Amino acid sequence: MTTLPDRRLLLVHAHPDDESIGTGSTMAHYAADGAHVTLVTCTLGEEGEIHLPELAQLAAAEADQLGGFRIGELAAACAALGVTDHRFLGGAGRYRDSGMMGMVTNEHPRAFWAADLDEAAGQLLEVIREVRPQVVVTYDPNGFYGHPDHIQAHRVTMRAHELADAEGIAPDKVYWTALPRSVLDAGMSHFTESSDNPFAGIESVDDLPFGTPDDQIAARIDATEQHAAKEAAMRAHGTQIPATSWLYAIAGNFGAEFMGVEYFTLAVGEKGPGTGRYGWEDDLFAGIDAAAPTRVAAAMAGPR
Numbered sequence: 001m002t003t004l005p006d007r008r009l010l011l012v013h014a015h016p017d018d019e020s021i022g023t024g025s026t027m028a029h030y031a032a033d034g035a036h037v038t039l040v041t042c043t044l045g046e047e048g049e050i051h052l053p054e055l056a057q058l059a060a061a062e063a064d065q066l067g068g069f070r071i072g073e074l075a076a077a078c079a080a081l082g083v084t085d086h087r088f089l090g091g092a093g094r095y096r097d098s099g100m101m102g103m104v105t106n107e108h109p110r111a112f113w114a115a116d117l118d119e120a121a122g123q124l125l126e127v128i129r130e131v132r133p134q135v136v137v138t139y140d141p142n143g144f145y146g147h148p149d150h151i152q153a154h155r156v157t158m159r160a161h162e163l164a165d166a167e168g169i170a171p172d173k174v175y176w177t178a179l180p181r182s183v184l185d186a187g188m189s190h191f192t193e194s195s196d197n198p199f200a201g202i203e204s205v206d207d208l209p210f211g212t213p214d215d216q217i218a219a220r221i222d223a224t225e226q227h228a229a230k231e232a233a234m235r236a237h238g239t240q241i242p243a244t245s246w247l248y249a250i251a252g253n254f255g256a257e258f259m260g261v262e263y264f265t266l267a268v269g270e271k272g273p274g275t276g277r278y279g280w281e282d283d284l285f286a287g288i289d290a291a292a293p294t295r296v297a298a299a300m301a302g303p304r
């Protein structure tokens, strides 16, 4: 068996690009810091819109080649993030992008939304057995914003954690991605006067499908040193994120913090020491002794 670094982080995302938009800075931060970062992407994102006119005919309703194309985009994004261990759940093409909630694409025989929970969780369990991550990151029960594949990624991850627990190899912590209400409030007031307001038509943070009270946030990962890596990774997903996206405009206005700081709630495990008003951790491995001899021995005894 190849010996992996002491600290091992597993991220479970629904589509190519979610890793970069949601957790890109955190991934780049831990990869650069010598942790082993494993990305599992559950679908190829076949149903995505295509923002590059010259590739428009790859769309699901036409050549249906977008999923394969996005494998390359994801590889480029991972390279930008310094992440070398990336996989598709069950292998590339096993599960298909389900499209938005209520679409006929939800019923496709390979739609991830319709996946057998234990089968999909079993595939993720194989990755957990191999990598033995201490920390897992995925979405909350609403999939952060309600997309069926994000909800399913949540369910599969939580089920895989249960299965791992039954084998005595449960990761110590499971985090869910989050955005604190204070950050959203600040963003909304910043943009009220702007012509390029991403919150246009929204009166209050209460009307957004996400936004977590600050006292429920567990970790604030300041990876501002990786903001450029995150932006490069997002740009690698050119079919999905137009070069003119407001995301890049915000990045220009808010600087490194918008791209470089990411937030999480803790769903499983014990919160480590933190700082500030709400005791936010500044490290997803806070409170975990990753180099404990018993843990290393257990990992060495693993199947691969």
Ligand SMILES: [Zn+2]
Pocket (backbone or CB within 6 Å): 014, 015, 018, 147, 150
């Ligand atoms: Zn997604």
